[in-house]
Structures are given as structure tokens and as C-alpha cells.
Amino acid sequence: MALSVVDLYQKILPKTNCGDCGFSTCLAFASMVVSEKLPLRNCPHIEPEKLAAAENELQEQYKAGKWTKKDMAADALLWAKQRAASMAIADLPERIGGSLATLDGKEALELPYFQETILIQPDRILKKSGDPLNWWEQTFIFNHMAMGGRRMPTGTWKGLVELPNTVSKVKSMKAHVETPLIERFQGNPQALQQAGLAIGGEDQRDATPGADVAMLFNPLPRIPVMVTFWDEEPEEGYGAEAKLLFDETIVEHLDIESIMFLSERIKELLCDETD
Numbered sequence: 184m185a186l187s188v189v190d191l192y193q194k195i196l197p198k199t200n201c202g203d204c205g206f207s208t209c210l211a212f213a214s215m216v217v218s219e220k221l222p223l224r225n226c227p228h229i230e231p232e233k234l235a236a237a238e239n240e241l242q243e244q245y246k247a248g249k250w251t252k253k254d255m256a257a258d259a260l261l262w263a264k265q266r267a268a269s270m271a272i273a274d275l276p277e278r279i280g281g282s283l284a285t286l287d288g289k290e291a292l293e294l295p296y297f298q299e300t301i302l303i304q305p306d307r308i309l310k311k312s313g314d315p316l317n318w319w320e321q322t323f324i325f326n327h328m329a330m331g332g333r334r335m336p337t338g339t340w341k342g343l344v345e346l347p348n349t350v351s352k353v354k355s356m357k358a359h360v361e362t363p364l365i366e367r368f369q370g371n372p373q374a375l376q377q378a379g380l381a382i383g384g385e386d387q388r389d390a391t392p393g394a395d396v397a398m399l400f401n402p403l404p405r406i407p408v409m410v411t412f413w414d415e416e417p418e419e420g421y422g423a424e425a426k427l428l429f430d431e432t433i434v435e436h437l438d439i440e441s442i443m444f445l446s447e448r449i450k451e452l453l454c455d456e457t458d
């Protein structure tokens with residue numbers, strides 16, 4: 184039987200996100216093993232018997248050409264859907280916000296998503312305009328539904344490193360979110376400010392003394408994200424700094440992969456806005 188990314192993650196890998204394989208999460212490593220044939224034994228924490236059996240199965244599926252990247256996207260979405268399926272739509276407003284609506288005669292959740300509105304049913308998510316969301320956005324939102332804790336944001340902001348079990352992702356956050364923001368907006372924080380306002384951000388500089396940009400986003404009702412930016416001060420010897428801050432409750436609403444997806448999405452929207 185072929186091993187999918189989710190099979191590997193759920194049944195074979197230790198799920199500790201220790202980073203010893205060179206990847207920040209077990210899920211990221213699993214996807215590289217399945218799609219790029221990275222040796223499974225690069226994870227040194229798998230019991231030898233389990234490792235041998237899984238390697239045999241992987242060799243078979245590599246030969247048969249199973250699990251392409253497209254399959255993997257479908258696999259991650261299916262898993263997220265399965266996890267979310269236990270949530271009754273009627274319970275969702277209390278958990279993740281939004282309101283109940285009807286779509287094609289069936290109950291749906293209407294949820295603000297960035298500057299759009301999306302409609303969610305157990306087996307599909309689409310924009311209110313009727314446009315589809317891409318695979319990864321759907322996966323991200325189904326994951327949010329599956330986790331959706333009840334707590335409202337408390338207003339206590341934390342950097343990624345201060346959230347539990349995220350140390351291994353700090354490097355990715357720097358490489359894929361903070362550094363691109365610095366490279367794009369260094370010397371021109373006004374452009375970041377304008378891009379933020381254009382995609383629905385609220386200026387929070389009054390509450391963040393010294394920051395050149397402090398912008399609050401509400402990509403989803405229970406998930407505020409703050410983007411802060413300090414421009415370079417060459418005379419003082421400081422380089423530019425960009426940071427994303429999350430409400431402390433975010434870990435009740437999103438897994439680490441989804442937090443990373445959301446952060447990269449915000450970075451993309453800010454950079455696209457100034458293209």
C-alpha cells in the first residue's frame with residue numbers, strides 16, 4: 184500500500200518537529216520524502232523495523248510513480264477536511280466567528296477572510312463571489328475549523344519564537360517572511376504602510392512607539408496578526424527589522440504549518456500590492 188505524506192507523518196514519523204533532518208517540521212520532511220525521494224533515514228528517530236518496512240513501501244511507490252505533488256496537495260486537503268468534518272457548521276460561529284448562511288439550500292458558514300467573504304460547507308469552501316479558493320487556502324481554513332478553539336483574542340502579542348513548539352520554524356519565518364519584507368521595504372516604510380492599508384490593515388503606530396510601521400490585520404475573525412517594521416538607521420548602526428506578532432490564542436486556532444502559511448500569505452499580499 185502506497186504511503187502518502189499524511190501516512191508517513193501520522194504513522195511513521197515521531198511528530199516532534201525536532202529539526203534534526205534539516206526540516207523544521209516532520210510534515211515538511213514527509214512531503215520531501217514522498218515527492219522528492221529524500222531518504223527517510225535522514226530522520227534518525229524512527230525505530231529500525233518501522234524504517235525498513237516504510238523504506239520498502241516507498242521504493243515500490245517510487246517505481247510505480249505514485250504520489251506526485253498534485254496528489255500531495257489533494258492528500259493534505261483531504262486530511263484537513265476529515266479533521267474538520269467532526270465540527271457541526273452550526274457550532275462554528277461560536278468557535279471561529281462568522282455567521283450562519285445558506286448555500287444551495289444547505290447550511291453554510293459565512294466567514295470574513297482578509298478583505299473577502301467565504302462560504303464554508305463540510306465538503307467545500309468558496310468565495311462569496313463564487314470563485315474557488317486554491318488547495319492550500321482550503322487546507323488552511325479546514326485546519327482552522329478542525330482546531331477552532333473558543334477563546335477570543337486576548338490582546339497579548341507574541342513573536343513566533345514565544346509560541347510553544349515553534350522554535351524550529353523561526354528560521355523559515357526569517358527566510359520566507361521577514362527577510363523578503365526587509366528587502367522590499369528597507370528605506371521605504373511608507374510603501375509598506377500604504378500596502379498594508381490597501382489590504383485592510385489598521386494603523387497601530389500609536390500603540391507601538393518607535394515602529395515605522397505597525398499594522399493590524401484580521402485575516403480571520405479570531406486570528407489577528409500584527410506586522411511591525413523598523414527601518415534601517417545606518418548612522419546608529421541598526422539594520423531594518425520586520426516582525427510578525429500573533430495573539431497568544433493563535434495556537435488554539437491554527438497548527439504551526441497553518442501559521443506559516445498565513446504569514447507567507449500576508450507577506451505576499453503586502454509585496455504584491457507594491458509590484
Ligand code: SF4
Pocket residue numbers: 196197198199200201202203204205206207208209212213225226227228
Ligand atoms: S528528524 Fe525531522 S522528521 Fe524526524 S522527528 Fe525530527 S523533524 Fe521530525
